[in-house]
Amino acid sequence: MPKISKKGVYLPSSPIRKLSSFADMTKKKGIKIYHLNIGQPDIPTPYHAIESLKNTSIETLAYGPSEGFENYRKKLVKYYEKCNIFLSPNDLIITTGASESLAFTMASIADTDDEIIIPEPFYANYKTFAQVYGIKIIPILSSIENHFMLPPISAFEEKISVNTKGILICNPNNPTGALYTERDLHALKGLVKKHDLFLISDEAYREFVYQDKQAPSLLSIADLDQHAIMIDSVSKRYSMCGARIGCIGSKNKVFMESVLKLAQARLCPPTLEQFAAEAALDTPDQYFESIRAEYKQRRDTLIEGLLKMKGVVCPQPEGAFYCMAEFPIEDTDHFARWLLEDFHHKKETVMVAPASGFYNHGALGKKQIRLAYVLKSQELKRATEILNSALESYLGNTFEL
Known part of the structure; x- marks a missing residue:
C-alpha cells in the first residue's frame, strides 16, 4: 500500500470539527445538540x-x-x-x-x-x-x-x-x-x-x-x-x-x-x-449596530451561565464571538467527546471545541474550552444549564484518561 506524506500523517485535526462524526451519531439517536464549537453565525446574510x-x-x-x-x-x-x-x-x-x-x-x-x-x-x-x-x-x-x-x-x-x-x-x-x-x-x-x-x-x-x-x-x-x-x-x-x-x-x-x-x-x-x-458592501451601518447589540447580549448570557458553574473561570471577551473558559477537569478533549457519546439532559447535549488544538503544545489547553456564542440568548441559556449538569455528572464519575 502506498504511503502518504509525513505532512499528511502529522497535520493536526481541527479542534472545531474533529468531533463531527460523534455529533452525527448523537443526532441519529434523536438527541439535540447545541453547537458552541464553531463560529457559524445564525444572523441572516444581508x-x-x-x-x-x-x-x-x-x-x-x-x-x-x-x-x-x-x-x-x-x-x-x-x-x-x-x-x-x-x-x-x-x-x-x-x-x-x-x-x-x-x-x-x-x-x-x-x-x-x-x-x-x-x-x-x-x-x-x-x-x-x-x-x-x-x-x-x-x-x-x-x-x-x-x-x-x-x-x-x-x-x-x-x-x-x-x-x-x-x-x-x-x-x-x-x-x-x-x-x-x-x-x-x-x-x-x-x-x-x-x-x-x-x-x-x-x-x-x-x-x-x-x-x-x-x-x-x-x-x-x-x-x-x-x-x-x-x-x-x-x-x-x-x-x-x-x-x-x-x-x-x-x-x-x-x-x-x-x-x-x-x-x-x-x-x-x-x-x-x-x-x-x-x-x-451596500449593507447599512444599522446592520452592524443591531448585530453588535445582539452578540453583546449573547456574550453576557453565556458568560453569566459559565460563571455560575463551580470552578469555571472565564474572562469576559471584548471582541469576536468566542470565549475561552477554564474548567475544573483534567482533559477537555475527553469531556467534549463524553458530552456527545455518553451524556444528555432531557435528550439534549452540547458540542464544544476543546482548547488543546488552539495551543502549539496541546497540553497547555487541556483544561480549557473555546465556546462560540453564535446561538440566540435563550438557546445559550439552555446550553449552559446542560453544561452545568454535565460538569456535575462528569466530576462525580472516575475516568481512566
Missing part, C-alpha cells in the same frame, strides 16, 4: 448579497481575474476608508476565504524552517498552514489570568532569531475574544521595524467589538507600509461563511507580487460569491 445571486444574468460562469474583480476591489477601498485604512485597488488581492489569504501569506514570507511568532492560544489553522509549508510556529503564551491580552513585547523580542520572518496576530482574537489596542500595535510596530520583520494582522472580526470600543487596524498605523499585511474576510462580517471570499491587503509591492503568483496558480477566486460580497 439582503443585498442574497438578491445579487438571485438576479445574476450570467450565461457562462467563466474564470475571473486572479487578483479578484476590479469593481469589487474598488468598492472594498471605499469600505476600508471608513475604517481609517487607505488603500488602492492594487493593494488588495481577493482570495478564497481568509484561509487562503493566510496560506498565501505564509508561503510568501517564509521558507522551510523559517519561523513566525504567534501569541497563543491561536486560531488552529495557523498551525496547519505553517506545517504545510514547513514553517515553525514560535508561540508566546498569553494567560487567562491576564484575560489573554497581548504578552509583553519583551517576550516577543526574546524569541526573535535569524530565522524569524514575522509576527502574526488576530485582532479581535479568535479563540479568546481579546482585543489588542492601538498602543499594542505601536509596540509591535517598533519591534518589527527594529528587526525588519513582517507584521500580519488577521482582522476577520473587526466589526464585533463591545463596550463602545473599536478594533484598530494594522493598516491604519503610520509608517509601516513595508511591514504590514492585513488578512480579512466577509465570512463573519456579513454572515457569509459559505461564500469563501477573503482578501490580503498590503502596500508592500514585492510581497503582493509573490501573492499574485500563488493566486494565478489557483486561477481565480469564486465568481458568483464575489458578486455577493460586493453587494454586501
Whole structure:
C-alpha cells in the first residue's frame, strides 16, 4: 500500500470539527445538540448579497481575474476608508476565504524552517498552514489570568532569531475574544521595524467589538507600509461563511507580487460569491449596530451561565464571538467527546471545541474550552444549564484518561 506524506500523517485535526462524526451519531439517536464549537453565525446574510445571486444574468460562469474583480476591489477601498485604512485597488488581492489569504501569506514570507511568532492560544489553522509549508510556529503564551491580552513585547523580542520572518496576530482574537489596542500595535510596530520583520494582522472580526470600543487596524498605523499585511474576510462580517471570499491587503509591492503568483496558480477566486460580497458592501451601518447589540447580549448570557458553574473561570471577551473558559477537569478533549457519546439532559447535549488544538503544545489547553456564542440568548441559556449538569455528572464519575 502506498504511503502518504509525513505532512499528511502529522497535520493536526481541527479542534472545531474533529468531533463531527460523534455529533452525527448523537443526532441519529434523536438527541439535540447545541453547537458552541464553531463560529457559524445564525444572523441572516444581508439582503443585498442574497438578491445579487438571485438576479445574476450570467450565461457562462467563466474564470475571473486572479487578483479578484476590479469593481469589487474598488468598492472594498471605499469600505476600508471608513475604517481609517487607505488603500488602492492594487493593494488588495481577493482570495478564497481568509484561509487562503493566510496560506498565501505564509508561503510568501517564509521558507522551510523559517519561523513566525504567534501569541497563543491561536486560531488552529495557523498551525496547519505553517506545517504545510514547513514553517515553525514560535508561540508566546498569553494567560487567562491576564484575560489573554497581548504578552509583553519583551517576550516577543526574546524569541526573535535569524530565522524569524514575522509576527502574526488576530485582532479581535479568535479563540479568546481579546482585543489588542492601538498602543499594542505601536509596540509591535517598533519591534518589527527594529528587526525588519513582517507584521500580519488577521482582522476577520473587526466589526464585533463591545463596550463602545473599536478594533484598530494594522493598516491604519503610520509608517509601516513595508511591514504590514492585513488578512480579512466577509465570512463573519456579513454572515457569509459559505461564500469563501477573503482578501490580503498590503502596500508592500514585492510581497503582493509573490501573492499574485500563488493566486494565478489557483486561477481565480469564486465568481458568483464575489458578486455577493460586493453587494454586501451596500449593507447599512444599522446592520452592524443591531448585530453588535445582539452578540453583546449573547456574550453576557453565556458568560453569566459559565460563571455560575463551580470552578469555571472565564474572562469576559471584548471582541469576536468566542470565549475561552477554564474548567475544573483534567482533559477537555475527553469531556467534549463524553458530552456527545455518553451524556444528555432531557435528550439534549452540547458540542464544544476543546482548547488543546488552539495551543502549539496541546497540553497547555487541556483544561480549557473555546465556546462560540453564535446561538440566540435563550438557546445559550439552555446550553449552559446542560453544561452545568454535565460538569456535575462528569466530576462525580472516575475516568481512566
